[in-house]
Amino acid sequence: MDTTLRDPLIGHVLDGRYRVEARIAVGGMATVYRALDTRLDRVLALKVMHPSLVDDASFVDRFIREAKSAARLAHPNVVGVFDQGSDGGCVYLAMEYVEGCTLRDVLRERGALQPRAALDVLEPVLAALGAAHLAGLVHRDVKPENVLIGDDGRVKVADFGLVRAVGQQTSASTGSVMGTVSYLAPEQIEHGVADARADVYACGVVLYEMLTGSKPHAGGTPAQVLYQHLQEDVPAPSGAVPGLPAALDELVARSAARDPERRPADAVELLAEVGAVRRSLTDEQLDALPPAARGTDTPPGAEDRTTVLPRRAPTAGSAADEGGPEHTSVLPTPVGEPSAPPGGAGGTGGTAPPEPDADGRRGRPFRRLGWRPRRPVPALVVTVLLVLGTALGVWYVSAGQFTRTPGVLGLTEAEAKRAVDRAGLEWRIAREHSETVERGRVVSTVPGRGERIRANGTVTITVSRGPERVEVPDVTGDTLADARRRIGDAGLEPGMVTREFSEDVARGSVVRTDPAAGEARRPGTAVAFTVSKGARIEVPDVVGEAEGTARQRLTEAGLTAEVAPERVFSREEAGTVARQSPGEGSVAAEGDTVTITVSKGPDMVAVPDVEGMGEDEAVRALEDADFEVKVRRVFFTGTVFDQSVDGGERAPRGSTITIWVR
Template sequence: MIGRLIDGRYLVRSRIARGGMATVYLATDQRLERRVAIKVMHGHLSDDSTFKNRFIQEARSAARLANPHVVSVFDQGQDSDMAYLVMEYLPGITLRELLAERGILSAQQVVDIMDAVLTGLAAAHRAGIVHRDVKPENVLLADDGRIKISDFGLARAASANTATGQALLGTIAYLSPELVTRGIADTRSDIYALGIMMYEMLTGEQPYKGEQPMQIAYQHANDSVPRPSARNPEVPDELDDLVLWATERDPEQRPSTAGELLERLHEIERQLGLNVSVSSQSTTFLPPLPLPGGSELTSVLTGPTTSTATADGPSDDASRLTTRTARRRKKGFALFLVVLLLAGLAGGTGWYFGSGPGSRVQVPSVSEMDPAAASARLTALGFNVAEAQEYSFDIDEGLVTRTDPEPGTFVDKDGTVTLYVSQGRQPVSIGMFQGATLAEVQEFAEANRLTVNEATQQYSGDVPKDVVISVTDAAGTDFVKEAGTVLQGAALDAIVSVGGIPDVVGQGQSTARNDLESVGLTVAETNQQEFSDDFEKGQVIRVILPEGSLHPGDTATLVVSKGQDLVEVPDVIGQTITDAKATLEGLGFVVEIQTAVPEDLWGEALFSIVSQDPAGGTSVRRYATVTIAANL
């Protein structure tokens, strides 16, 4: 997917996250020149109408809400057989990652997060939408402090009930009792999940645990959630009570909507003297488009009615003239004062916004500049400059990557602009790839902006087919044998096993050749032949292979048996011992002499050979033993 242009508009840059239903990528909207998050349904689900409808439902549910604490949906479509959803991109972490890092959160942090989540969820409930999958993974904490709720993939209208099988689509740890027992979800089911999530933030763990999902579901249905202060004594009583109220097993005893729970949270904020740092901005609900032929409701705004009363003025002409003159004088003076006031206001406003404290200056682009030069330029424009660091794939270490606010934004004089300075490419920790397939290595590399060079194939009798034998970087570190770290953009070399070489010893030439060629080896046209006592003629004695690592396409040579090396034993009876011994040894036989004749007389004809074994004319294996005997 990386580098793909979806629907001729969205250029995929990198992968952000992967879930059970879809994968989320960072992409560039080339039409509007902005970064977006694009959610692509898994290919194996695209043919399932249930999943596809749920995916489209997420787009419609989220698009109906315009709230600062709900992730905005910009677009939804289909590219070939791929369904996708375009959303607002929020660089940051999820609440799940924050809990994994910090464990227990403070009361102030819990109130800040809950205030934002409840504000967004209250907007959904007012719109008649039940989220049905509230959990820390779906709460996004942006780098700039914004908190938003996402993933309306399981959302349905608040009036709809859900079948029991579908109810378990939500995460087990946050399922309400009525979802477990009756498969019914409404706004109060979201409240229960919020209560569990608040318990987890206050204590660092979930209230129910079990080895099997059904064990946890059973506890939700039959047990009451304990007070968070039983695990964390520092939890205030007010938050204790709020958790217990939200997690009542009977939905009738819970708050009916997120808005009701939010009102109680605001009361607790005042009681505890907490200042909520998250801005709870107003919510706009965008209703669905009217159906064709539908009627529109028109509200007629009526202004206040005015009643007139007539006052009797002086009756004589002189008095009336005097009264009119006085009125004109007063009106003229009043108009003069208004003109002076407006002129002063206009002048003050012009000064305030032109050269005074209220003047606004456009943030310039300082990307790829030296931080000192960039800071000097911003300071000269009247900004306060802060500095932060971040990793960058494209910008060299030590140079400015970006500013916050972005270039082109108008900022008040004396406002703060943060310079982000590149730390270079981000390090990537690589665990051991032992037992990993090449596809798994490539998937890891793609997710972490690494590249894998074209893999080398190698035969191995110890490593299964398609499993990597080694994965090395430029420094020679083998990540199959040890863990290590590389920088994003690094190239990895992989050697992957194509399995072992078949054992063809003892096979016929044709069979052996076919077996070796079937695994990618080239077999030499000309075989080597040797005599063999162990293999019949035509059988393969052994295979000659190149030294070192063996790769597909290498040449193997077959060594084929010529059968046994047989020689005919000559008849040496009547020969002297010396002559018989020389004849037999000359043919390669081992000679065993049985005689009492002294060796210095072996050349005498008087003591000739009288017997031999094997007899003359017999064919035996070369280098066999022949026994000869002579009489004294």
């Protein structure tokens, strides 16, 4: 059945801006749509939380955290997040639309990859995670479903919904941990702890899976898989694929070591090790064909989904005895829906592989990984003959005119120049900043490694300038508006504002910044301002003074006098100040406002006649009339024989009436 007929959002414009055009995927937490941003006229992916989860604060928090984390990174290998908002009952993320597929799609169809292809995927994944780790963030859910491969060959990491700051509590609750069973590090399972090395462990498992076409740990239940993570090392990939170089075995063993202390400290360190391994391998080793066995076409199991798991380590007995998985899914994926992240955007939720194009291919990224989908035999024979005929003609005309770009990523500038010279090619040097490649080493080349180039062609070698840093300008003494502008012009982000008293800096001007002036920070770093409230002033007491006098005294003190619109009854004379706010002795800054309330004079009320009453009765009668009472006793019979204001006369409300008792 056409899903557009069943989906009420198709054709709807969310937030007056995003026109929903087609559904890409449905998962346990959200549905992903292809949409058009009518304001900027661009196609994007719209990730809409299921309405049933909108009232669940934890899910909404995770949803919004994904937007903030991805937007904070702004890395070319992280799926970009453009916007986040809500429209009625729809909570959504507007995300970069990546036309292509997921690494899970590739592994399911192809199985094992050539070492070169596996490293080609792993390196940009590590670059994205390295940027996150440098920013103090841990992804916590690295898996093939969250690695997107665009039609243009770009690799991007998706779904930062489980991201946490390093050192922050990383479990879903006191006794549980979130993640995906097949890729959880032992310390996540046992202690609920996840730092950058947990992401490194998951990358080691993904590398093993790319090199062999299967996961390192398998079991009848997720609990059995968890037990193997705790008790068994990830095996050497050469055990499943004989002939793989020992350097790849060592890379997997180090990155997926059970002891986190034996792993690289973060993705940046692992990326450097991957570069060293690549340089140590020959072209024959990098391009060695993997076994012809294909990956399974069965849908992912429960161990492939992001889950909430008990922290207590399972035992072998419990894994075998349990009839079902030892986990509770965050939300079960609907029957018939895949659970991989969407090829169109990335993030929690399922996806179907991209729609086949005219000749049956599922997207150009597969061709970059050396894969062709199966076709019917007659069509395959005809195609092969046509390709061979064309190739022979091209070879006949242009034999010897082309070569391949050498691999120089990670080499020093001098080493890269020599390698290009040895290949008989010309070179040109470009430079750019890089957060993941150290200064003086190669970030990229155009054409890319292994791509076809004319034998006399020129390779553009881009060399790292190191991480880009911006010096915080000195804005001390500037007005807040000017300071914000100068910070923004420097490539930094104006941040929060706090205020304090200052004897030296004028009111409204900047006292200092954090980071301080002259410190170097990444572009986009937030700079906080401390702004002067002016000199400290003690508020004078003007209660009881005439209104004009009170205003003059406050002005002379450097304060602003404001008169309350309504006058009140008080003990103070009419036209004088009945009360002030803030009161006497309070501390204010120059220019602060003091509100004064002017008196209408006393509120005159009738005094009750209490002569002849008992003492207690007389006191109650006067207090009920809003008077204070003072008792003087002459004798002790307890009867009132006189009062300071005669009964029936008027006295100010709240004033004191004296009674004499005998």
